[in-house]
Structures are given as structure tokens and as C-alpha cells.
Amino acid sequence: MKQPRAMTIAGSDSGAGAGIQADLKTFAALDVYGTSAITAITVQNTLGVRDVLEMPTTLVTEQIDAIMEDIGTDSAKTGMLASSPLIEAVAASVRKWNLRLVIDPVMRAKGGDPLLQDEAVSTLRSVLLPLAEVVTPNLPEAETLIGKRITSLEEMREAARIIHDQGPRHVVVKGGHALGDPIDIYFDGSHFSEFRAERIDTPHTHGTGCTFSAAIAAFLARGSSVYDAVYAAKQYITEALRHAPGIGHGHGPVNHFWLHAPALPAVLSTAVSQIGE
Numbered sequence: 001m002k003q004p005r006a007m008t009i010a011g012s013d014s015g016a017g018a019g020i021q022a023d024l025k026t027f028a029a030l031d032v033y034g035t036s037a038i039t040a041i042t043v044q045n046t047l048g049v050r051d052v053l054e055m056p057t058t059l060v061t062e063q064i065d066a067i068m069e070d071i072g073t074d075s076a077k078t079g080m081l082a083s084s085p086l087i088e089a090v091a092a093s094v095r096k097w098n099l100r101l102v103i104d105p106v107m108r109a110k111g112g113d114p115l116l117q118d119e120a121v122s123t124l125r126s127v128l129l130p131l132a133e134v135v136t137p138n139l140p141e142a143e144t145l146i147g148k149r150i151t152s153l154e155e156m157r158e159a160a161r162i163i164h165d166q167g168p169r170h171v172v173v174k175g176g177h178a179l180g181d182p183i184d185i186y187f188d189g190s191h192f193s194e195f196r197a198e199r200i201d202t203p204h205t206h207g208t209g210c211t212f213s214a215a216i217a218a219f220l221a222r223g224s225s226v227y228d229a230v231y232a233a234k235q236y237i238t239e240a241l242r243h244a245p246g247i248g249h250g251h252g253p254v255n256h257f258w259l260h261a262p263a264l265p266a267v268l269s270t271a272v273s274q275i276g277e
């Protein structure tokens with residue numbers, strides 16, 4: 001059977017809790033073959049971002065071309081895009097290869113470090129959003145996209161409607177930054193849905209947005225509808241947070257492989273006994 005494939009176009013996180021590394025782990029955990037086009041290298045750990053090096057636009061274009069000319073993909077997602085020229089280059093590739101795209105409109109890391117230049121927000125809005133199957137802003141990102149504060153579920157719905165008017169076919173306004181149990185608002189252009197989950201009380205929330213959007217791309221690659229992909233991704237991120245391993249001295253990563261944990265000892269003991277034979 002052909003394995004589903006998904007591509008991440010995003011920044012590298014040396015601490016591996018967010019960015020390309022989180023996306024590839026999510027794809028692997030969901031049995032999807034992951035490929036990557038790196039837009040920037042961040043010097044980062046669970047305490048914050050120390051430095052950023054943007055890739056030349058041609059190198060990003062060439063990475064996507066190399067993947068598509070050989071391996072192909074069933075879906076793609078974007079994360080950190082850093083600047084207007086990188087957004088323009090990625091948009092050209094999305095159009096060239098007709099990629100089925102999930103956009104996580106990454107603007108800042110949890111600690112507040114910028115991952116997108118302020119002047120690039122309008123390029124993101126006008127050039128990339130219209131190419132999206134799904135866009136997944138958190139509350140501060142949704143506020144930036146619509147230019148208004150969001151303080152209630154009703155305002156999250158209004159934000160989803162305004163962002164939908166900017167071009168994406170589906171919008172998920174994520175409620176992780178609000179108080180209480182996180183409620184994500186989904187809008188498909190005519191109907192709203194609410195995806196609710198219990199709030200996991202943990203400091204280890206690094207890379208939640210990357211992981212959530214990568215899971216949506218993975219479920220799309222596996223053939224789910226957009227609604228089902230968002231529903232499944234919500235279950236996946238909730239359990240990944242619940243099983244966070246507590247790595248590092250700050251906001252640690254989630255557990256991308258929580259689905260596999262119970263099976264691991266049995267698989268390993270079988271492998272070890274086979275090696276011994």
C-alpha cells in the first residue's frame with residue numbers, strides 16, 4: 001500500500017519541540033511519510049529563541065521542487081515563513097504544484113520572540129491565505145489578521161468569518177490562549193462548529209500550534225475530510241499535551257508519540273529477543 005505523504009514548509013527548532021521537527025514527528029506518529037522544506041534555522045530551546053537565520057528564497061523553492069519532482073505529496077503545511085520574500089516564494093510553489101495547503105500563520109513563539117516580520121503580515125494575508133484549504137490562527141494571530149481584539153466566543157466566530165473572507169476555504173480560530181477549557185472555532189464558509197477539549201494543566205505547551213496543524217495535514221493526507229481532520233487533530237494534540245514528557249527547563253515539548261507508547265515495550269522486547277536468536 002502506498003504510504004500517504006505530507007510536506008512541511010517551516011522553520012527548524014533546534015530544541016525540536018516546534019517547527020519542522022515537531023511536524024515531522026507528528027507525520028511519523030500518524031504513519032504519514034513526511035518531507036520538509038526549511039525556511040529558516042532558529043537557535044531555540046524550551047526557554048526561548050536565541051537567533052534566527054532565514055534561508056534564501058531560491059533554496060526554499062528548490063527544496064519544494066526536489067520533493068515534488070521525485071516524491072510528491074498529498075498535503076502540505078506552512079509554519080514559520082519569516083518574511084515577505086519567503087511568503088511570495090512559497091506561494092509561487094503552492095500554485096506551481098497545486099499543493100493542498102494547511103497554513104499555521106506563525107507570528108511569534110510562546111515567549112514573544114518574533115518569527116514573522118511585522119511588515120510581512122499583509123503579504124501573508126493577501127498572497128498566501130487565499131491559497132489555503134485550512135488556516136489555523138491562535139488568538140493573537142487572529143487579532144492581527146483582523147486588526148481587532150477578540151474577547152469572547154462570539155468574537156472568535158466573527159474573526160473566523162472575517163478571515164474566511166480573506167480567502168482560505170476553512171478557518172480554525174484556536175482557543176489555547178483563552179482561559180478555561182480550550183475551544184477552537186471552525187468555520188467552513190457557511191457553518192460554524194466548536195471543537196472542545198479539557199485544558200491540560202501543564203507548562204509543556206511548546207509547539208502545540210505546529211503539532212496541531214501538522215496533524216491536520218497528516219489526516220488530510222490520509223484521506224479525511226477537513227472537518228474530520230480538524231476533529232482528529234484536536235484529539236491528537238490534547239493527548240500529546242497530557243503525555244508531555246517534561247523535557248527542558250522552560251516550556252517543554254508535547255509527546256508526539258503518545259499513541260505508540262503502550263505498544264513500545266512489547267515491540268522492543270520482540271526485537272531484542274530476535275537479535276538474541
Ligand SMILES: Nc1ncnc2c1ncn2[C@@H]1O[C@H](COP(=O)(O)OP(=O)(O)O)[C@@H](O)[C@H]1O
Nearest residue numbers: 138174175176177182198199200208209212237
Ligand atoms: N493547555 C491546553 N490543554 C488542552 N489543549 C490545549 C492547551 N493549550 C493549547 N491547546 C490546544 O492546542 C491547539 C494549539 O493551540 P494554541 O496554543 O492556541 O496555538 P499556538 O501554539 O499556535 O499558540 C489548539 O487546539 C488548542 O485548543
Ligand SMILES: Cc1ncc(COP(=O)(O)OP(=O)(O)O)c(N)n1
Nearest residue numbers: 011018019109110206207208209210
Ligand atoms: C521554528 C519555529 N516555528 C514555529 C514556532 C511556534 O510554534 P508554536 O506551535 O506556535 O508553539 P510555541 O512557540 O507557541 O510554543 C516556533 N517556536 N519555532
